[in-house]
Each structure stands twice: as structure tokens, then as C-alpha cells.
Amino acid sequence: MSTATAHRPALTIPTIEASPEEIYDIELEHSLLEANARLAVENRDVLDRHGITAIDFMGAIGSGKTTLIARLVEKLKDKAGVAVFNGDATTSDDQNRVAATGIQVVQLATVNGCHLDANLVGKALKKIQLDGLRLLFLENIGNLICPAEFPLGAKARVVVISVTEGPWSVRKHPHMFLGAQIVVINKTDLAAAMEVSVEALAADVHKLKPDIHVIPTSCRTGEGIDAVAAALLAI
16 A cells, blocks of 8 residues: 555545434325425425536446446536435445545435435435535436336436346336436447347337437446536536
8 A cells, every 4th residue: 555545534425324214204194205206306496496407327236327427527527516426225435436536425325225215315415515516416226126216306317227237128127217318328348248239228228218318338448428428418
């Protein structure tokens, strides 16, 4: 370990944890989905008042969401104020990587939950400086099912899939793609090795939603990163 690394100060990242008691109270008062939808509207109102575009990044574990977000932050942080809320069950590994870029990061720890909810996002919005922000990236839990049912107040949703998930991921999880505005097909540099067709995956997406924007990417080679950044700025 170098001297510089040894004396580097530890990153301080706010953490918002799900409260079982709080979730239980919401379930008693209303249906969980209705309560979440109401809180999502409140989050959106806060974001709109500050001129912030929030993007909900969804995708399975290992699809490359964190690496993609880190690449996008590197591209965009000098052009527009960017912050990231990173959803994870327990660990802080992902958000440490993003926080190293110098932007505002909040960890949303769902404990045993399989998705982010609007309540957690609303709490996190109170932990950051909103003035001067242009983009807020919400990295959802690695899951292609549950997050689709829980809006967070984001203006758009991005689904990230990778060729390493096989050729049937779109067909197996259609609901996730129907609610998205952008689909990123990641790890294209591994397509040949995995014997998975990027074009076939894109065709499956367009069968579900013909007007959706599909962008092939490779965070290793840089393919498509500029296109994703441009698409987000255009939202």
C-alpha cells in the first residue's frame, strides 16, 4: 500500500436504512403500492421545484449498473451537477466507488428488501444539497422484477441488462422493460464469448415497446457511454 493510499481519509457517505416499523405502519394505513405512489409524487414535486431530473437505474445483479453510473458520472459531473443514491441490501462497496469521483452520494440500505421505495428516496433527498444539481441517479437493487412496481419519483427509468445474463432476459421479464424509457445492453465486448446476439436482445425489447431507446454499451471499451450520457441529458 502506498503512503498516499494509507493516509487517504475514509469516505463519509450518509446511509438511509429501511425501518420495518415504518413499513408496517404504511401497510396498515393503506395498501403498500398506493402509499408508495403517493410518496413518489411528493419526491417528484421536490425534484421538479429544484430543476432536478432523477433517473431510476434498474437491472439484475451483475448487469453493470454501478460501473455504468460511475462512467456516466465521470462524463457528466463537469457539465451538470450530479448526485447518486445507491441502493444495496447491506454493503457500501458500490457507493464507495462512485463517491470517489467527488460527487454527493447516499447509500439506501434496504436490509432484506428487494427494491428501493419512495420513502427511502424521500429521506435521502433531505441529506443532500439540492441546489445546483441537474441529475440524480437512483441505482436500484439488483432485481429484474420487484423494482418495476415501485416508482420513486424519477422522471425516467433505465433498464440495464448484460449479454452475460443470456439471450432470454428480456422475454423472461417483460414488465420491467414496459415501464422504461431507455434500455442499455451492457458488456457487448463479451457478446461473442457468451454467444449472445446484441441485435436479438434489442429486437426483443422493441417487440415489447417499439419506441424505446436501446443503447449497446461496454464500460470496458467505452462503447455507447457517450450515447447514454446524451440520452440522459435530453430527458
